[in-house]
Amino acid sequence: MDCKETQNLLNGYLDGELDLVRHVEIERHLQTCPECSQAYQRLSTVQKALQKPGLSYSAPDRLRKRVLAATRQASREEAAPRRRFWPAFGLAAGFACLVLLALIVFPRLSTTSTDDLLTREVVSSHVRSLMAEHLMDVPSSDKHTVKPWFTGKLDFSPPVEDLTEQGFPLLGGRLDYLDDHPVAALIYRRQKHMINLFIWPSASQKDIPLQAETRQGYHLLHWTQSGMTFWAISDLNSAELQEFAQHIQSFSAPHGP
Amino acid sequence: MREPNRHAAFEQAILPHLDAAYNLARWLTRNDQDAEDVVQEASLRALKFFDGFHGVNGRAWLLTIVRNTCYTWLQQNRAREFTTALDEEICNLPSDAFNPEALLLQSVTLEVLRKAVEELPVEFREVVVLRDLEGLSYREIADIAAIPLGTVMSRLARARKRLQQGLSARPGKESPLGL
Numbered sequence: 001m002d003c004k005e006t007q008n009l010l011n012g013y014l015d016g017e018l019d020l021v022r023h024v025e026i027e028r029h030l031q032t033c034p035e036c037s038q039a040y041q042r043l044s045t046v047q048k049a050l051q052k053p054g055l056s057y058s059a060p061d062r063l064r065k066r067v068l069a070a071t072r073q074a075s076r077e078e079a080a081p082r083r084r085f086w087p088a089f090g091l092a093a094g095f096a097c098l099v100l101l102a103l104i105v106f107p108r109l110s111t112t113s114t115d116d117l118l119t120r121e122v123v124s125s126h127v128r129s130l131m132a133e134h135l136m137d138v139p140s141s142d143k144h145t146v147k148p149w150f151t152g153k154l155d156f157s158p159p160v161e162d163l164t165e166q167g168f169p170l171l172g173g174r175l176d177y178l179d180d181h182p183v184a185a186l187i188y189r190r191q192k193h194m195i196n197l198f199i200w201p202s203a204s205q206k207d208i209p210l211q212a213e214t215r216q217g218y219h220l221l222h223w224t225q226s227g228m229t230f231w232a233i234s235d236l237n238s239a240e241l242q243e244f245a246q247h248i249q250s251f252s253a254p255h256g257p
Numbered sequence: 258m259r260e261p262n263r264h265a266a267f268e269q270a271i272l273p274h275l276d277a278a279y280n281l282a283r284w285l286t287r288n289d290q291d292a293e294d295v296v297q298e299a300s301l302r303a304l305k306f307f308d309g310f311h312g313v314n315g316r317a318w319l320l321t322i323v324r325n326t327c328y329t330w331l332q333q334n335r336a337r338e339f340t341t342a343l344d345e346e347i348c349n350l351p352s353d354a355f356n357p358e359a360l361l362l363q364s365v366t367l368e369v370l371r372k373a374v375e376e377l378p379v380e381f382r383e384v385v386v387l388r389d390l391e392g393l394s395y396r397e398i399a400d401i402a403a404i405p406l407g408t409v410m411s412r413l414a415r416a417r418k419r420l421q422q423g424l425s426a427r428p429g430k431e432s433p434l435g436l
Contacts, residue, residue: 008414011413011414012395015388015395017394017410042421043417043421045421046417046420046421047389047417049365049370050370050374050385050389050390050420051389052367052370054367055367055370055374055390056280056390056391057279057280057283057284057292058279059275059276059278059279059280059296060279060293062293063275063293063296063297066297067271067297067300068268070297070300070301071268071300071301071304074301074304074305075261075263075264075304
């Protein structure tokens, strides 16, 4: 084995990673070649320096705790949906029966106006969003995340405001389909109550003031402002839902704060 | 009942290698806090992929995930790390213009040594850490870094050569720390 070959394999030799034949060949070469032998000594010195205890870092205790806490919680969360599934399913089935009943009974009791149809659609959509565990497509409390998310999915840009300071934190957004077109659904929360806010461009530019309805225990508020139709729905009491709507209105107003 | 068992097995698999995981992350990110974040993120990934782990080499398995998490992190936060082209040919190693100064290595402090390793390009740094600090085999390193065996050796050669040159070129002012 010549010097060039030896130098090429010197690291493998140092690390004991060569096959026996080549290992022995290099060993012999080093005994007879002072230059290669010196190179080997230098390499070996570097390695010894690197293997000095104290150079490696040890995981701090707080990292151990962090890792344990994070992975345990992740394991629990992974297990949770399976346990939650049946009660949620029961609830969902109950809602589905109600909706079905409403669909059968209501047309006989009242004349069906377009608005009435829409109200029902909004209620179904709200109920569906809560029971299918498909509340959000883009879970984010950051309006600068939620708003761009709709770009390319809708042919309009819905106004997105975070109302955390007002006590209605933004949870995220979702695409939905109402009144025969795709709409933006924003999800807000007041304590344990979810609020779905549906937004889509209105047929006319005329503003329509707030109108309230109650359907199947849900409160609904709808209005048209600056060319957009808004429908808010929640099981929240009507006073607080009104408050929510007013915040949204003040943000969406052209000269609002 | 399956979940608690699975989680206990997971903890048994990774906890013994948390030091190694942190050591690698710390050398690759060069920062305490970032290393901790990366290790936590990697542990969560490991938990997710735990069903695919066959219990053979827990350390190499965890280090692979930590290494990949580090690279994702580096690409997002330290993209400049990857801009230097690597000269990996062993044959092109500059000839040894060496002198007795190489013996300075004998008296180099941990601090100086640490700085020299940190200055290596990240691809060289990882093989040095995995080989000389963690004592892994070339095969394990090749699997972790997803590179051929020959590349492991050539990167090690390059890295050690750089360390040798960097360390012996320093004026010998550092206080000896028993190296």
